[in-house]
Each structure stands twice: as structure tokens, then as C-alpha cells.
Amino acid sequence: MxxxxxxxxxxxxxxxxxxxxxxxxxxxxxxxxxxxxxxxxxxxxxxxxxxxxxxxxxxxxxxxxxxxxxxxxxxxxxxxxxxxxLAEMGPRLDRAVDPLWVSRQSLAAGEDVLKPGCGWLPPSWMPEAGIRRALRALARAEEATLADYGTPLGLAPLRRLLARRMAERGIEAAPDQIVLTESGTQAIDLVCRFLLEPGDAVLVDDPCYFNFHALLRAHRVKVAGVPYTASGPDLELFAQALAAHRPRLYLTNSALHNPTGATLSPLVAHRVLKLAEQAGTTIVEDDIFADFEHEPAPRLAAFDGLERVVHIGSFSKTLSAAVRCGFIAARRDWIEGLTDLKIATSFGSGRLSAELVLTVLTDGTHRKHVEGLRERLSRAMGQTSARLKAIGIMPWIEPRGGMFLWCELPEGLDAADIARRALAENVVLAPGNAFSLSQSASRFLRFNVAQSTDPRIYATLRSAMQA
Known part of the structure; x- marks a missing residue:
């Protein structure tokens, strides 16, 4: 004020x-x-x-x-x-395209609405046959699986499997260091409840996933941004922000950064960990896009050994957004406190969802699905990039995988204006300033390549840019 x-x-x-x-x-x-x-x-x-x-x-x-x-x-x-x-805390002048608006429009959109701005795969890209097969198997499970609460930490066999999967990326986490959650968002929320007090400072990338802004706003903390580069946060400005704000947390993606598609380099990862250690800052590493990678990128949790890094994941992006299952991997002495908060806010784990995820992971469905999915996304990435370049919208980088393209509009155009015009034509876009704390991304749009296959999107974009 x-x-x-x-x-x-x-x-x-x-x-x-x-x-x-x-x-x-x-x-x-x-x-x-x-x-x-x-x-x-x-x-x-x-x-x-x-x-x-x-x-x-x-x-x-x-x-x-x-x-x-x-x-x-x-x-x-x-x-x-x-x-x-949250609405009153947000900038009313930009309400039409703020983070909550992007989510709300995408979630509420009907089948006739095109959603290149949303953050998930189309239903037809998900392993429907495998999910139906797993559901049939669960229908024959014992009654406790269908009707009872899950244990506080969550389904033990799934936690053991997650520990093995994380080990493949160099992250050493025992099953008793893993807490299952309802989603990746709930995982971040629990960590914030556990570590933050109102008025604490939290560092985020600029740009970053827009719901980080909304979630942190709900926790009534002070949020500071650090410009993100093609190899990670700008190290000089990261150090300055740590000194200026003394943040309790740094919330980031390491692999396939949202929205930029950038990948953290080993050199930057080591330096970020060193600076965070000196400042006493805990890092929350949101890794929900891990299965989209062709080759594993560096993980802060792998270098750190879960001493100063909390590692988070979920299966909403690669398996099903309707099957809510995420997890937290953290140091042992934090697990009891996180579990108590989980019980206080959601009581037991979603046992049925966890059983379904375990079934799909162990019967081969998920492995085969993600192998095909990576190739399909690669083709869509190339096609979307070419179509956008043809109308003057240029990708910031060519990502090594994933589903996001962070693109810049021609000089003189504003992404919020383009998004408003596109919405009138039933196309939901994600304008850059929804992701940017500094509001410095007014010429950027994030495109989900899996949701950008319809030619009508490019016709709408061309028309909106010429208006």
C-alpha cells in the first residue's frame, strides 16, 4: 500500500x-x-x-x-x-488474465473450447485402457481397499516403488522419508504449512508456474522473484535476492521448468545449493514433469541428499488428473510433522487412488505409456514451434522435452490483450504476466503443445494479433 x-x-x-x-x-x-x-x-x-x-x-x-x-x-x-x-489480494486491473483466471477458465471449459494455455494433456493422450484394466482389478480387491482410510504415510508398497524410481534419478529417499498426498499441489501446501509463518519471505523463479503465486498468497507470505535463464535462475540475482529477503523457502522446478521448458544445468544446481545453504534457505523442488524427460536432468535433491531440499512429485500429468496422487520426500526428522499436518487437513490418504497408481506402475502400463508419450510430445513440439514461427510468435528456447513452449510475441503486442480476444473465440491462452511476479512478461505466452494441434488456434492467434 x-x-x-x-x-x-x-x-x-x-x-x-x-x-x-x-x-x-x-x-x-x-x-x-x-x-x-x-x-x-x-x-x-x-x-x-x-x-x-x-x-x-x-x-x-x-x-x-x-x-x-x-x-x-x-x-x-x-x-x-x-x-x-485471494481475488481481493490480486491485481483487479489484471483480473481477466491473472493466475486464478487461467486455471478457472481451463478447468471450466466445455468440449468446444480449445485450451492451448492449460497445463495438462488431453484425455485422449492418457493410458485409458490401462486405467480401466486397473479399475477392474481394484473392483475385485478386498473391502478395506475400497472403503477404508489409508495409513498416515500412505500405501507402503507404493512408497517403496517411489523410492526405487527416485533412486534412478540419483535421489536417495527411504520409504519412511516419503509421504503420499492427494496431489502435487497438496504436497506443496503441506510443506508451506509446515515451514512458513505469515510474513516469511519465499523466493520463486520469474517466470514460474502461476499457481505458486496463488498458493503462496494464500499463506500470506512475502514473495520475491528471480529471473530464470535457459540453465536455471540467474545466479548473481539469486544471491542478491537471498541477501535482500532472507527467504525461508525457494520454490522451483529443476527439470523441464514451467513455463519456460528450460533445464537446470549441473553448474547452476551446485551453486544454487551452496548459496541456499549459506542463507539458511530450504528448497522445494517440484518435479511433476519428471516422466516427460528423455534424459534425466540434474536434481537438487540428488546433489543435496534431502538435507536442504524437499522433493515433490505426482502422477496427474502423465497418468490421470482425475486420479489424485502425489508425494513428498523429505528429511526424516520432518516426516512426523508433515504427517501430522496431513492428518489434520485431510485425515487419511486416498487409498483407492494410491492402489490404482501402484497397479498401473507395476503392470507395465505406465512405462509403455510414457515411452510413447515422449515421442508424441516431441513431434507435437516441432509442429507447434513451426506453426507459431510462421505467424511471428517465436519460442524462447527449444526445450529438451515436455509439453511447454514459452514464446514471445512481435514487438508492440500485449499477451493479455491477445488472450482476451482469443477467449471470445473459445480459445484459452496463458499470457506471460500470469507467470511473472515482476509483470515483465507481457509479450510472452505459454503453449501446451499437446493442446495446440487444432488449426483453429493459429487462425485465432493471427486474427487477434492483427486486431
């Missing part, structure tokens, strides 16, 4: 901007019930508006019952606390 107001609001009103800034602070709990608002003079100076603008904003908020005036004392937050609102 100490930053200048942008006078170009949706209603053109400086008063509305000041009111919005106050509401966001109240919604985010940084102004609690009964808290005194800044003086009229102080707020006017901080937001670079006139004192009369602040007076009118305070009076309107008082009329709405949001704040109360005390004669001779000032203005105070009303005693009733409104429900916590």
Missing part, C-alpha cells in the same frame, strides 16, 4: 484505487479488525495522491461499513473481518 497509485483504473478513479488498496490489505489480513489506518497525510504521500482523494476514499469505505471513523483519532478497520479473499 506504500506504492504510488496507477491513475488509469478500470473506472478512471484515483479514489477507487485507494479504496482497492485498503480492501486488499484487509482481505490479506495485514490490516486486522480494529487496526488503525494510515493518517490521511501519510497515505496521500505514500500513494502520491491528494489528501482530498484519501479523505473521499476513507469516507466511502466508512459508508460501506469496511472502516469506522473515530472523532479526533482517525479511521479504523471495522470489527467484522470479511472472508479471506
Amino acid at each position: 506504500d506504492s504510488p497509485v496507477d491513475p488509469q483504473g478500470s473506472d478512471g478513479s484515483l479514489v477507487a484505487h485507494v479504496m482497492r488498496a485498503i480492501r486488499q490489505r484487509i482481505a490479506g489480513r495485514t490490516l486486522a479488525p480494529g487496526a488503525k489506518l494510515p493518517s490521511i497525510r501519510r497515505l496521500a504521500e505514500a500513494m502520491q495522491v491528494s489528501k482530498s482523494t484519501v479523505v473521499e476514499a476513507y469516507e466511502r469505505l466508512a459508508a460501506e461499513g469496511v472502516v469506522r471513523s473515530r472523532r479526533g483519532s482517525g479511521f479504523y478497520v471495522a470489527g467484522h473481518l470479511p472472508p479471506f479473499s
Whole structure:
């Protein structure tokens, strides 16, 4: 609230901007019930508006019952606390294309909507036959499998299998260092609940997966960004951010970075770990795209041995988004605390989902599926890249695998404007600033190559760019 107001609001009103800034602070709990608002003079100076603008904003908020005036004392937050609102904490001017909007539009889209901006594979790309076969096998399982809660850590045979799979990528994690979760998102949420307090600082890549922003906002922490390069975070700026913010966590992808498709280099990985150790920062490594790799990239958890790195994964991207199953691998002395939080927030594990994942992993379905999937994604990557280049949209890099292309629009075009025009034509895009904390990616779009095969997408893009 100490930053200048942008006078170009949706209603053109400086008063509305000041009111919005106050509401966001109240919604985010940084102004609690009964808290005194800044003086009229102080707020006017901080937001670079006139004192009369602040007076009118305070009076309107008082009329709405949001704040109360005390004669001779000032203005105070009303005693009733409104429900916590991620929407109010977000930038309203960019609400049409903010992180929650991208997710909401993609999840709610009907079959007639094209979704090159979403973050998952089409259903036809998933191993449907193998899943149906596993479901038939589970239908004959003992009644406890179908009806009972799972154990606190989660299905033991699946945890043993996950430990072997991680060992193939150089990560040493015993089964008792693994906690099953409902998803990769729940895994990150549990780690945040376990390690963070409101007001702590967290470092993220810029750009990064947009839901990191929304999730961290819900935990009411301070988020700082570090520019991401083709080989990992910018090391000089990473060191500066550690010194300036003293973050409790650094949240990142190591392999097939979302949204850029970049791959962490061994040199950068070693330096990141050294800098994090010196700063006392824990690293949360989100590795949900591991199975898309043709050749394994360096893993921070492999170099670190799970001392300072928490490793997270799931099967939503390669198996089924409807089968919710993820995991956390962490140091042993953190497992009990993470398990207690899991019980408190979701009670038992999703036993049926875990049994289904175990079946698909052990009967050969998953191995055969991902082998074919990598080749299919490679073909789609080349085709999508060529189609985008033909209309003047240039990939930032050519990724070594995965499903994402991070692309730059021609000079003078804004990705948010393109996304709004495309939505009117039933095409959901993912504009760059939804991923960028610094809002420095206004000319970028993320494309999911598996969802970008329909020619109508490129016709819509061409039309939107010419509008």
C-alpha cells in the first residue's frame, strides 16, 4: 500500500484505487479488525495522491461499513473481518488474465473450447485402457481397499516403488522419508504449512508456474522473484535476492521448468545449493514433469541428499488428473510433522487412488505409456514451434522435452490483450504476466503443445494479433 497509485483504473478513479488498496490489505489480513489506518497525510504521500482523494476514499469505505471513523483519532478497520479473499489480494486491473483466471477458465471449459494455455494433456493422450484394466482389478480387491482410510504415510508398497524410481534419478529417499498426498499441489501446501509463518519471505523463479503465486498468497507470505535463464535462475540475482529477503523457502522446478521448458544445468544446481545453504534457505523442488524427460536432468535433491531440499512429485500429468496422487520426500526428522499436518487437513490418504497408481506402475502400463508419450510430445513440439514461427510468435528456447513452449510475441503486442480476444473465440491462452511476479512478461505466452494441434488456434492467434 506504500506504492504510488496507477491513475488509469478500470473506472478512471484515483479514489477507487485507494479504496482497492485498503480492501486488499484487509482481505490479506495485514490490516486486522480494529487496526488503525494510515493518517490521511501519510497515505496521500505514500500513494502520491491528494489528501482530498484519501479523505473521499476513507469516507466511502466508512459508508460501506469496511472502516469506522473515530472523532479526533482517525479511521479504523471495522470489527467484522470479511472472508479471506485471494481475488481481493490480486491485481483487479489484471483480473481477466491473472493466475486464478487461467486455471478457472481451463478447468471450466466445455468440449468446444480449445485450451492451448492449460497445463495438462488431453484425455485422449492418457493410458485409458490401462486405467480401466486397473479399475477392474481394484473392483475385485478386498473391502478395506475400497472403503477404508489409508495409513498416515500412505500405501507402503507404493512408497517403496517411489523410492526405487527416485533412486534412478540419483535421489536417495527411504520409504519412511516419503509421504503420499492427494496431489502435487497438496504436497506443496503441506510443506508451506509446515515451514512458513505469515510474513516469511519465499523466493520463486520469474517466470514460474502461476499457481505458486496463488498458493503462496494464500499463506500470506512475502514473495520475491528471480529471473530464470535457459540453465536455471540467474545466479548473481539469486544471491542478491537471498541477501535482500532472507527467504525461508525457494520454490522451483529443476527439470523441464514451467513455463519456460528450460533445464537446470549441473553448474547452476551446485551453486544454487551452496548459496541456499549459506542463507539458511530450504528448497522445494517440484518435479511433476519428471516422466516427460528423455534424459534425466540434474536434481537438487540428488546433489543435496534431502538435507536442504524437499522433493515433490505426482502422477496427474502423465497418468490421470482425475486420479489424485502425489508425494513428498523429505528429511526424516520432518516426516512426523508433515504427517501430522496431513492428518489434520485431510485425515487419511486416498487409498483407492494410491492402489490404482501402484497397479498401473507395476503392470507395465505406465512405462509403455510414457515411452510413447515422449515421442508424441516431441513431434507435437516441432509442429507447434513451426506453426507459431510462421505467424511471428517465436519460442524462447527449444526445450529438451515436455509439453511447454514459452514464446514471445512481435514487438508492440500485449499477451493479455491477445488472450482476451482469443477467449471470445473459445480459445484459452496463458499470457506471460500470469507467470511473472515482476509483470515483465507481457509479450510472452505459454503453449501446451499437446493442446495446440487444432488449426483453429493459429487462425485465432493471427486474427487477434492483427486486431
